[in-house]
Amino acid sequence: MAKFYLTTAIDYSNGEPHLGHALEKIGADCIARYRRLAGDDVHFLMGMDEHSQSVIQAAARGGVTPREWVDRMAETFADYWARLHCSHDDWIRTTEPRHVRGVTALLERIRQCRPDDLFEADYEGLYCTGCEEFKQGAQIVNGRCIEHPTLELVPTKERNHFFRLSAYGPRLLELIGSGALRVEPAIRRNEVVRLVEAGLQDVSISRQRLPWGIPFPGDSDQTVYVWFDALINYLSATGFPDAGYERLWPADLHVIGKGITRFHCVVWPAMLLAAGLELPRLVWAHGYVQWEGAKMSKTAGTAVSLDAAIERYGADALRYFLLREVGFTNDGDFTWERFDARYESDLANTLGNLVKRSLDMIHSYRGGIVPRGAWAAPLEDAAHTAVAAYRRAMDAYRLEEGAAQWMDLAARANRYIQETLPWELKKAGRDAELDNVLASLARTVVRLAVLAEPFVPATAETVLRLFGPATPPGPIRLAAVTDPDVAGRPIAKPPILFPKLRLAPA
Numbered sequence: 001m002a003k004f005y006l007t008t009a010i011d012y013s014n015g016e017p018h019l020g021h022a023l024e025k026i027g028a029d030c031i032a033r034y035r036r037l038a039g040d041d042v043h044f045l046m047g048m049d050e051h052s053q054s055v056i057q058a059a060a061r062g063g064v065t066p067r068e069w070v071d072r073m074a075e076t077f078a079d080y081w082a083r084l085h086c087s088h089d090d091w092i093r094t095t096e097p098r099h100v101r102g103v104t105a106l107l108e109r110i111r112q113c114r115p116d117d118l119f120e121a122d123y124e125g126l127y128c129t130g131c132e133e134f135k136q137g138a139q140i141v142n143g144r145c146i147e148h149p150t151l152e153l154v155p156t157k158e159r160n161h162f163f164r165l166s167a168y169g170p171r172l173l174e175l176i177g178s179g180a181l182r183v184e185p186a187i188r189r190n191e192v193v194r195l196v197e198a199g200l201q202d203v204s205i206s207r208q209r210l211p212w213g214i215p216f217p218g219d220s221d222q223t224v225y226v227w228f229d230a231l232i233n234y235l236s237a238t239g240f241p242d243a244g245y246e247r248l249w250p251a252d253l254h255v256i257g258k259g260i261t262r263f264h265c266v267v268w269p270a271m272l273l274a275a276g277l278e279l280p281r282l283v284w285a286h287g288y289v290q291w292e293g294a295k296m297s298k299t300a301g302t303a304v305s306l307d308a309a310i311e312r313y314g315a316d317a318l319r320y321f322l323l324r325e326v327g328f329t330n331d332g333d334f335t336w337e338r339f340d341a342r343y344e345s346d347l348a349n350t351l352g353n354l355v356k357r358s359l360d361m362i363h364s365y366r367g368g369i370v371p372r373g374a375w376a377a378p379l380e381d382a383a384h385t386a387v388a389a390y391r392r393a394m395d396a397y398r399l400e401e402g403a404a405q406w407m408d409l410a411a412r413a414n415r416y417i418q419e420t421l422p423w424e425l426k427k428a429g430r431d432a433e434l435d436n437v438l439a440s441l442a443r444t445v446v447r448l449a450v451l452a453e454p455f456v457p458a459t460a461e462t463v464l465r466l467f468g469p470a471t472p473p474g475p476i477r478l479a480a481v482t483d484p485d486v487a488g489r490p491i492a493k494p495p496i497l498f499p500k501l502r503l504a505p506a
């Protein structure tokens, strides 16, 4: 079994999770579930970034200690990810001892391997507390951070430890150019290449007398800069520096948002090179969830709460909508109208309707036992074509396309019912033909449930359970979709998977 270690960005502990966080976690979860279906030995990491300065402020506002605050936030985030069926194998918090050890060990390793890469100097610059980063050049528009136009940049001057990032430009360009370090999609890779080509500056990696953070090894007056600290979570979660961490490292995939490519495709690889460690194989930078082409904003009344989005139709429907319509490549729009339209046309009218009609007919015409039927060419051939296209898309992380292929197969099966008119076959006593149609529909429903698993896991489980316990028992695999063996299987009465609700406009 091939190892597949994937991670998401870890989230700041300063506010509630929103739709943007959810898109990232759901997309990564979809990939994790797909790789498991494909037979990989998946290790999926998520977690919390708990050392930011904004934690101190948020805790003070909330009248609690930073520790109490981050504990509370970790619980809130974990609850949301559970509600959204995230299947992570590990959950790391940067305040955990295992992470503190990993950070300390990595810094010590850089100091051993490349002693000149760490040095002390004075730093003076404009600091964005939203990004937890010094800003310069094109990152500043109208005197503000482009990611945080509502925050004032803070002029900051202090003596810090630095990392000699400037030494790594040529090597990074070579690695990205050769594909040894893949950055996708291509638009993000091009941005990263332009950034590196413009020249890299050394980066400050410590803060003076910040009480909330990991002590800088060998300098008790300083703490490790929160971004430098946070990036190392991917490594410390593998057990680094203890023997055996190579079972997971290097990461096969870092899933991040497009706003943090500089850290993940430039700073992080350079840190690993300095320590003589292997680089992640692929960084995938997804786009943002928007409202009619613009950033969601509370003041403009276009911020959609994650809670309301889950409540509308349940977690599976939100997962499907975000991955199918918003997508995992570019920015995409969330509106209630589009959400309702996708829910009704795809989930209720196409998938839900197919499962209900197909299995209801097996109950009406064959006593709830899937008949033995021959290969019904039009539908079986369509299924094989769709499965192949689905796999190609999912292997290339084109989740929108994978979802489209899956849903197209459900639409094809609905048309097949209209073409074959099983109720007419029943009336005419054409039993063998009816058996073939019903058997093929049953196989297609099973296939669709397997293909659905990365997108709508709870629905997939509900449908598969209608066919009784899995034979053989164990995790479901994509191989099962080639020719699902359901002939002679008694099936349960199908529920309405996606009830149509008439909701008041939000």
Ligand SMILES: [Zn+2]
Pocket: 128, 129, 130, 131, 132, 145, 146, 147, 148
């Ligand atoms: Zn910012």
